[in-house]
């Protein structure tokens with residue numbers, strides 16, 4: 001499919017997932033989140049990434065209802081919090097998330113973090129939730145190569161998605177290649193480096209050449225690597241700006257310049273040492 005704001009990827013279970021989504025980590029619960037989601041839906045986003053941990057699932061659900069869009073036209077992701085691991089607890093936590101969202105199903109339910117010893121049990125719970133139809137797809141987040149290999153040893157269902165930090169400054173080539181080989185869609189969080197590399201000369205140079213902003217260049221880079229990408233903003237102008245990335249493209253030289261910027265930058269957390 002040609003890249004547009006409606007563009008989707010086909011997950012390994014056949015579900016279509018929009019390539020661009022709005023992240024709402026650190027969007028304050030209440031009006032801030034509600035307004036951000038409404039602005040995003042108005043701008044054409046059809047995908048929102050929340051989590052129990054973000055404490056704003058209720059506001060995401062409310063904004064989607066207020067938008068008047070049919071439920072099935074918006075892709076909603078939420079996540080299993082670290083405190084809720086284990087078979088029964090994970091099942092209950094998913095239903096509690098659905099209650100807060102006031103939805104019958106989520107499109108994607110992710111294990112937020114590879115919590116030691118309990119993650120296997122939790123995955124079995126997610127498989128059962130998918131079977132029940134309350135999660136259209138299930139996946140993981142912050143899983144490294146090692147965590148994915150461990151999961152592959154006992155899982156009945158291959159995760160549809162691995163959501164990890166990914167940007168030119170954390171260019172996880174090996175993980176991306178492995179995910180592709182396994183049929184796992186890689187989803188890039190903190191794709192803007194939380195703004196920390198907007199002033200990098202190489203990013204600036206590409207942005208200036210195209211008359212775009214550093215944020216737009218970083219979103220476009222992720223899209224051109226076939227990732228799903230979920231930039232966060234609570235500001236209407238920036239929400240729109242981050243989605244105006246479908247009327248220009250980065251050429252091979254731009255991509256090569258950005259591809260070479262890896263410095264292992266993690267702006268959130270580092271799962272490489274998670275046992």
Ligand SMILES: NC(=O)c1ccc[n+]([C@@H]2O[C@H](COP(=O)([O-])OP(=O)(O)OC[C@H]3O[C@@H](n4cnc5c(N)ncnc54)[C@H](OP(=O)(O)O)[C@@H]3O)[C@@H](O)[C@H]2O)c1
Pocket residue numbers: 022023024025026049050112141142163164188189190191192193194195213215216230231232233234235238239241242268
């Ligand atoms: N699974 C996980 O463990 C995990 C971890 C981290 C993030 N995530 C997900 O990924 C999403 C995105 O990651 P993130 O929130 O860490 O970081 P990000 O999207 O890289 O950056 C967000 C920051 O950049 C600012 N910003 C956004 N657009 C901008 C623009 N056009 N110009 C200037 N500044 C701009 C935002 O401020 P304003 O809001 O003030 O505009 C915010 O401070 C999260 O919201 C969450 O949904 C998941």
